[in-house]
Amino acid sequence: LYRDWVVAALNADVPYDRFLELQLAADQMPGIEPTDIAALGFLGLSPSYWKELKLDPAVIKAVVAEEWEERIQMLSGTVLGLTVACARCHDHKQDPIGQDDYYALAGILASTRVTPRSLLPERDAQVAAHIRDELDSLARQRDELKKQQPQTVDLERQVDELAARIAAVERATPQLSAPVAYALEDASLLVLPDGPDRTKLEFRPGEAQNVAMQIRGNPSNVGPLVERRFLRVLSPNGGPQVFQRGSGRRELAQSFVTAAAPLTARVIVNRVWRQHFGRGLVETPSNFGSSGSLPTHPELLDDLAARFIANGWSLKWLHRELLLSATFRQSSGANPAALAIDPDNQLLWRMPRRRLDVEAWRDAMLVATDRLRPELGGADRSLDDSNNFRRTLYGNVKRRELSALLRLHDFPDPTQHTSHRDVTTTPLQQLFVLNSPQMLDMAQALAARVTREAASDVPRQVEHAWSLMFGRAPSDRERAQAVAFLQSGENGASPEALWPALAQALLGSNEFAYLD
Known part of the structure; x- marks a missing residue:
């Protein structure tokens, strides 16, 4: 849902200042569309760590502090191009960012909770939430009856009646099938003791809190409280104003596009x-x-x-x-x-050659093979699925288990903020082109398209293939080599049987992978 919202917002040319504000505080902005709640996935989908409540509160506080650091690094790096997270343990060593600035932002995150939220108008969302609570209660009653022993005819009848009631309510409440986004709400998180070496997490909805500076970044060694506010160095001459509205998320978003x-x-x-x-x-x-x-x-x-x-x-x-x-x-x-x-082209005296990102490379192959499905939106699909012809943007990305296509072709680490992609050239990438089922399937599809659209005229097929792949005609040498290979009759093979091998070579070529 967040991906679909971003695509729709960019296509609609939502102003960048509003684009940022929606992603941090759509739930606090008047007059928004229900679908804009999906924008909160910017923070709502950020990584969260497991908190084992059978451990001491000091351990859980350290886990929560790690989450704050990741989100502050992502926010400050993405929007401001600053490494504010370096001020967690001490004042920043290079930039005028104090440790108090870090904990001023941490207070905003400590007052924010990730929560599922239906993309329905407020009234319908409240109805759906009420019905969902009722269904949960019925399901608990049903499960308790199932646990009772021995199971009698009367118990089985009661279980069946509850199951029928649940099904009837679900059929009568279409709001329950509305999509649910990872959204945000203002709620303070308190990490509290719950007996010896045990912890409980308590959220207090509607409340905001300031957090204390942690001496040397240690949550068990705290200093003075820091009020929620913007960075001092980027604030007007009067200094940063304390955030007063809830957690301060919307005021932070507004500071990004006013003071900063x-x-x-x-x-x-x-x-x-x-x-x-x-x-x-x-x-x-x-x-x-x-x-x-x-x-x-x-x-x-x-x-x-x-x-x-x-x-x-x-x-x-x-x-x-x-x-x-x-x-x-x-x-x-x-x-x-x-x-x-200027050998490094720092002065931009020519257009730099650059390699396609893996998403654009795969999409270009789908276009060349005439299999790209260009529709927007919808559920993601595995990139290992041979029948997935949608743009790579809609590929499934598992944070801890990337597909081979993404893992081998410089896709950034999805568990953390990445400022840019490092471009690599490795033997494994070429082995992927030579041996992967996806590439063999793409080669078969390209060969089928070329032979279908250019009939049985081999020179014309070569011309058509170069036009599809490179947007140009083949050189005399390329044409001669390609025609000679296809007409070689190697092992008695026809040109149609040899086309997949040539198509695979074209798909794996540098010219196809680079913008020149």
């Missing part, structure tokens, strides 16, 4: 630039601090960020501005004179 607007805009502009050019104007997209890289073109970054805000935080405007620029439309061909001056 120049930085927030630079960070997202740099991320979009990196997506199109393969390298950001700042090469450390989640670290704009002193330990990060300096921008290669600071005036350009400033100009784009200022005009991005002036154009209503429109991401579509930003994409259009970059894609229609002379810089983007350059050739990627080499210029010996420029290469001698």
Whole structure:
């Protein structure tokens, strides 16, 4: 649901400032659509750790503190390009971020609870919640009756009656089948003792709390309480205002795009630039601090960020501005004179060659084989499913068990914030192209399409294959080699029988995997 919401929001060009606010505080914003609750999956789907309540409260407090750190790192790195989590144990060593800043943000998270929520209008959601409580009560009664021994005819009759009542209520309440999102609500989490070496977790809905600084990051050694607020260094001259509305999630989101607007805009502009050019104007997209890289073109970054805000935080405007620029439309061909001056292309004298991300690579194969299903939304499916022809965006991602396709092709670690993907070239990637069932199936499909659409004319088939794969005609040498291979009659094979081998070679080629 969160993925579908993000796709819909980007397609609708929801302004980036509102895009952020919805993801942090959609439940606190007036006039939203029920489906906007899915936006809260930004935090609602963040990793959470198992809390074994048979352990001492000190252990559980440490687990909760680890969750705060992960979420603060994700929030500050994604939105502000700052490493605020480095201030958990002490003031930041490089940037003007105090330990009190860290715990001011931690208080917001300590006052927020992840909770399932139906994507229904409020009144219908309340009805569904009431009915669900009633069904839970009936189910408990049924289960208790099943446990009684010996089982008599009368007990079996009562069990059947309860089962029938449950089924009748479910049929009469269509709201129960509405999708449920991982949402947020304001609720303080208290970690309390529950006897010797035992713990209980108590949520207090509607309450917010400030948390104490933890000396050297130790939850068992606390200092003074820190009020919930924004980072001091990014606040106006009067200093940060204490957050007063509930947990402070909405005030935090508003601070991102008001007090910190120049930085927030630079960070997202740099991320979009990196997506199109393969390298950001700042090469450390989640670290704009002193330990990060300096921008290669600071005036350009400033100009784009200022005009991005002036154009209503429109991401579509930003994409259009970059894609229609002379810089983007350059050739990627080499210029010996420029290469001698700037071999790393820091000054952008040519368009950088860049490899497709694994999602785009798989989608391109589905397009070439004429099997891509382009519809939007819906449930995810396994990428190992040979009948899954949807965009890779809708592939199932298991945090601890990635599919071979993703694991081998530089997919980022889904358990933590990742600022960028490291591009690797390994023997296992080529072995995947040679031996994986997915690639063999893609090759068969491409061969079938080429022979179907270009009849039995082998030279025409080769022309058609190059057009589908590379958007160009084959060179004379490529044409001659491909035709010779297909007409070689190796082991008595016909051209149709040899086409899958050639198709597999084309799918695994560098030209198909790179934007040039």
